[in-house]
Amino acid sequence: MEDQSFVPLSWTEVPLEEMHLRSKELLEVMHKRRTTRHFSTREVPKELIERAILCGGTAPSGAHLQPWTFVAISSQELKQKIREAAEAEERKTYQDRMPDAWREVLQPLGTDAVKEHLTDAPWVVVLFRQSKRLRPNGEWGPTYYSSESCGIAAGMFIHAIHNMGLVTLTHTPSPMGFLRDILNRPDHEHAMLVLPVGYPADDAEVPDLERKSLDEISIFFEA
Numbered sequence: 001m002e003d004q005s006f007v008p009l010s011w012t013e014v015p016l017e018e019m020h021l022r023s024k025e026l027l028e029v030m031h032k033r034r035t036t037r038h039f040s041t042r043e044v045p046k047e048l049i050e051r052a053i054l055c056g057g058t059a060p061s062g063a064h065l066q067p068w069t070f071v072a073i074s075s076q077e078l079k080q081k082i083r084e085a086a087e088a089e090e091r092k093t094y095q096d097r098m099p100d101a102w103r104e105v106l107q108p109l110g111t112d113a114v115k116e117h118l119t120d121a122p123w124v125v126v127l128f129r130q131s132k133r134l135r136p137n138g139e140w141g142p143t144y145y146s147s148e149s150c151g152i153a154a155g156m157f158i159h160a161i162h163n164m165g166l167v168t169l170t171h172t173p174s175p176m177g178f179l180r181d182i183l184n185r186p187d188h189e190h191a192m193l194v195l196p197v198g199y200p201a202d203d204a205e206v207p208d209l210e211r212k213s214l215d216e217i218s219i220f221f222e223a
């Protein structure tokens with residue numbers, strides 16, 4: 001076993017007033033994030049995607065195993081391939097596999113089996129969850145809380161994209177095993193989310209939705 005090593009936490013106190021200000025500003029920024037299905041084909045520099053991935057990679061993870069692989073695709077040919085495979089699955093889902101209880105909650109969102117965002121967006125980022133890791137002794141061992149870890153990393157990636165002024169969409173073709181084959185990933189990596197990234201189309205729309213209030217999403221037990 002390697003010796004553990006610790007370094008001092010780099011932390012500077014933020015005055016309470018400034019905390020209030022920052023928390024309000026962040027809430028305002030986050031409230032403006034919307035998931036749109038309408039992307040422009042306008043190019044986005046690779047460096048911005050790299051930085052968003054690095055932001056995702058700051059997420060806390062089980063045993064700090066960082067069990068994620070972000071696969072970023074700008075090749076039109078590959079995006080087309082992914083779109084065709086995703087649409088083939090989604091057609092089956094929307095036509096045959098989707099129970100009414102699911103259909104009724106998707107109806108207001110206007111989703112369907114056509115996934116033009118997969119070819120319109122200049123980048124498609126596929127997040128793979130690693131269920132195993134190679135141990136120093138050469139054997140395979142499990143990762144821990146990889147779904148939770150990757151969920152957090154995805155949230156941080158999404159926020160980074162929004163904060164830099166771009167848009168993204170959390171697309172979940174189901175089942176998504178085809179992504180491992182197309183993108184040549186190993187068996188212990190499981191596609192979890194498909195995130196087209198880019199500028200919104202000039203005529204981009206979003207459903208007219210409300211977010212739940214604080215009372216609806218929280219309970220406080222106060223001192």
Ligand code: IYR
Nearest residue numbers: 090106111112171172173174
């Ligand atoms: N995976 C499908 C269906 C879908 C499911 C949920 I839950 C959504 O919030 C949106 C869509 C699709 O991507 O269309």
